[in-house]
Amino acid sequence: MKRPLEWQIATVSAIKPETANVKTLTLTLPAWLPHRAGQHYDVRLSAPDGYQAQRSYSIASAPERMGEIDLTVERLEDGEVSSYLDDVLVVGDQLEVRGPIGGYFVWEVAQGGPLLLIAGGSGIVPLMAMLRHRAAAGASVSTRLLYSSRTHTDVIYRDELETLRAASTGLEVFHTFTRTQPAGWRGYARRIDTPMLQEVIQPLGPTPLTYICGPTLFVETAANGLAQLGVPASQIRTERFGPTAP
Amino acid sequence: MADRFISRGFLGKRRESDVANRVPPGQYLTRDFPVLSAGPTPRMPLDRWTFSIQGLVREPITWTWAEFVQLPTQTFVVDIHCVTKWSKLDTRWEGVSLDTLFEHVELDRAALYLTAHCGGGYTTNMPLADVINGQAFVAYKYNDQPLAPEHGGPARLVVPHLYFWKSAKWVQSLQLTSTDQPGFWESLGYHNHGDPWREERYSGY
Numbered sequence: 309m310k311r312p313l314e315w316q317i318a319t320v321s322a323i324k325p326e327t328a329n330v331k332t333l334t335l336t337l338p339a340w341l342p343h344r345a346g347q348h349y350d351v352r353l354s355a356p357d358g359y360q361a362q363r364s365y366s367i368a369s370a371p372e373r374m375g376e377i378d379l380t381v382e383r384l385e386d387g388e389v390s391s392y393l394d395d396v397l398v399v400g401d402q403l404e405v406r407g408p409i410g411g412y413f414v415w416e417v418a419q420g421g422p423l424l425l426i427a428g429g430s431g432i433v434p435l436m437a438m439l440r441h442r443a444a445a446g447a448s449v450s451t452r453l454l455y456s457s458r459t460h461t462d463v464i465y466r467d468e469l470e471t472l473r474a475a476s477t478g479l480e481v482f483h484t485f486t487r488t489q490p491a492g493w494r495g496y497a498r499r500i501d502t503p504m505l506q507e508v509i510q511p512l513g514p515t516p517l518t519y520i521c522g523p524t525l526f527v528e529t530a531a532n533g534l535a536q537l538g539v540p541a542s543q544i545r546t547e548r549f550g551p552t553a554p
Numbered sequence: 555m556a557d558r559f560i561s562r563g564f565l566g567k568r569r570e571s572d573v574a575n576r577v578p579p580g581q582y583l584t585r586d587f588p589v590l591s592a593g594p595t596p597r598m599p600l601d602r603w604t605f606s607i608q609g610l611v612r613e614p615i616t617w618t619w620a621e622f623v624q625l626p627t628q629t630f631v632v633d634i635h636c637v638t639k640w641s642k643l644d645t646r647w648e649g650v651s652l653d654t655l656f657e658h659v660e661l662d663r664a665a666l667y668l669t670a671h672c673g674g675g676y677t678t679n680m681p682l683a684d685v686i687n688g689q690a691f692v693a694y695k696y697n698d699q700p701l702a703p704e705h706g707g708p709a710r711l712v713v714p715h716l717y718f719w720k721s722a723k724w725v726q727s728l729q730l731t732s733t734d735q736p737g738f739w740e741s742l743g744y745h746n747h748g749d750p751w752r753e754e755r756y757s758g759y
Contacts, residue, residue, distance in 0.1 A: 313756050317559055352580070353561040353564045353566065354558065354559055354560050354561050354564065355560070355561070355564050355565050355566050356560055358558075359565075359566045359568070360566075360579070360580065361566050361567075361582060362580040362581075362582075362639055363582075363639060364638060364639065388566060388567045388582065392561070392563070392564050396562070396563040396564065401562055402559070402561075402562075403561070404559050404561070409743065409756060410742075410743070411741075411742030411743040412592050412739075412742050413592070524588065524589040524590075524704070528589075528595065528704060531593070531594035531595065532594065532595070534594070535594055541593055541594045541596070541674065542593075542675075544593050544594050545592060545593060546591060546592060546593055546594065547590075548588070548589055548590050548591065549588070549590075
């Protein structure tokens, strides 16, 4: 019986392309533990000569799905680990992982809402775990997702988000496309800014439980905007990744 | 000893050998400077900023910004290691060594640990032995520029030999204590000590 946070060897049971450079890996875990939406797993690759590389990936699946997890991985241009996961890994391969890790950027239905989720690019992954958990638990807590992508072909989980929105009580999804928009698009078509945030959050009241995930510049803009709108800092949790100004 | 697991088809990048021994286990090198904070960036105007040493000292002391920047400063070039796996070599800071700051107080014999208190409510803890004798400083410049708010400005603690969550951003005071008091991340599953060379990342549940 493994203690939590020991390395275990998972088996890849499915690989699903999400967008041109994003894939979801389904991993069967011999020592699966229920996670909390927002947590991540560490992945470790080992070469024959002993060289190792580790990275963290947010769990995309709900904790209600037992025995396995989904990790959604964006292939980075210079990515040592992400390029292996994209190019080399196939169903049936094994992957060394440990987790679940993270105690702050987490949401459980019991925490209630209203819930404000703000995603930039692949920052949608941990927030998707929250939405899937919300759906699996049959919750109706008032929830709004604001999701920024370059174009509509970059939207990860595009169809499932629409299905969740349509099937769910109290969930609304807002997309903004910052580079090009689909024909006939009448939604947001720019980077997030304070006026956009103001429109999106207005029905949620003054103190929504807020989770922001994405590149750090995106998170700064969103968090600063919400602060300007009077959302207390204590209500805002952030997860940041990716390059910043040196 | 059990056979080590090997990832099929993985060869990995190779590091230049002259830096390989400067990168702790499980880390990768970045030329970037990532920002990872749990919440929004706190803003602290300099005319209201103060820095204190308090707790198990004969008399607590507080500096205003104008007073603090008059203290003897040094340039520090150090390697830093984040628990999220990135390491950055030869980062350049300017600030005041904790040894210099401690010259202004008389530490109680019972003062064995330190808790850093920060704007926005962040805390982190470490043994006093980890921050004396040239091991830690309070930095207010990075790369010869005033330290940016998202990187901890106006001033942050820097303790390069521990994982960088111990290098508390927006530091406002150091509290000397007789017992070890787990701070923010230490209470949320991260290792109480945080030595990157022993991969002390997590504490489990």
